[in-house]
Amino acid sequence: MEDSSIGGPLWWPADEPWPTCSAPDDEEPTGMPPSAMVPVAQIYARDVPGPWWPSGVDLLQLVWCPNEHWDAPAQQADVSPVVEIRWRRAADVATLIGTLPAPLRHYDYGYLPNPCTVTPEPLVDFPYREELPEELRPGLQQLVEDTSPGGGDVITRVAGWKVGGWPTWHLAHPLALRCDACGTRMVLLFTVAGDDLVTGVVVGRAGELRIFVCPNDHRHPFQVDLH
Numbered sequence: 249m250e251d252s253s254i255g256g257p258l259w260w261p262a263d264e265p266w267p268t269c270s271a272p273d274d275e276e277p278t279g280m281p282p283s284a285m286v287p288v289a290q291i292y293a294r295d296v297p298g299p300w301w302p303s304g305v306d307l308l309q310l311v312w313c314p315n316e317h318w319d320a321p322a323q324q325a326d327v328s329p330v331v332e333i334r335w336r337r338a339a340d341v342a343t344l345i346g347t348l349p350a351p352l353r354h355y356d357y358g359y360l361p362n363p364c365t366v367t368p369e370p371l372v373d374f375p376y377r378e379e380l381p382e383e384l385r386p387g388l389q390q391l392v393e394d395t396s397p398g399g400g401d402v403i404t405r406v407a408g409w410k411v412g413g414w415p416t417w418h419l420a421h422p423l424a425l426r427c428d429a430c431g432t433r434m435v436l437l438f439t440v441a442g443d444d445l446v447t448g449v450v451v452g453r454a455g456e457l458r459i460f461v462c463p464n465d466h467r468h469p470f471q472v473d474l475h
């Protein structure tokens with residue numbers, strides 16, 4: 249069962265309560281009673297090694313509240329699920345959580361992932377061209393044209409569920425997100441790309457939900473955006 253997976257089940261500490269969400273959602277402006285979150289992703293460091301793993305951590309878990317939150321808390325994206333992440337040491341987590349409480353007030357927003365294991369693929373992507381130094385942009389543009397003659401862009405807009413790499417900014421001007429705690433420029437940790445067929449998840453208008461983290465300290469607050 250120790251495979252990276254989408255949609256659960258998750259290894260979870262026996263003494264840690266299952267997370268709930270009391271943010272206002274589009275069915276209940278008070279957000280009460282709190283709704284149980286659902287498992288989204290469980291990623292082992294051995295499957296996606298890279299600089300995004302804090303020292304001593306080898307398991308990343310992502311859960312979210314599958315309700316639609318039009319006016320989400322500041323750290324979260326609007327019109328989205330409300331996300332939580334956990335960094336863990338796999339050796340510390342011995343309980344495979346079985347039956348979970350069902351989320352409340354949930355309608356079919358596309359935020360309930362179908363459970364499945366994942367087959368990680370290493371890939372190279374590039375910063376979006378507006379984020380590159382001027383002198384490197386023509387070279388990247390040439391690479392985009394050479395690899396995507398149809399006009400798509402599979403170099404800077406890699407689809408799928410992704411750990412690390414670079415965010416696309418093809419819909420908006422690039423944002424330099426800064427850590428609330430220390431002001432450091434945040435880096436992309438995880439991308440949830442809508443995948444109606446395999447995982448059953450749809451975010452935004454066939455968009456991507458991205459989680460940015462502070463490269464200085466993984467305990468600093470993360471930031472979610474929807475693109």
Ligand SMILES: [Zn+2]
Pocket residue numbers: 269270271272273283313314315317330
């Ligand atoms: Zn919620």
Ligand SMILES: [Zn+2]
Pocket residue numbers: 427428429430431432462463464465468
């Ligand atoms: Zn920070």
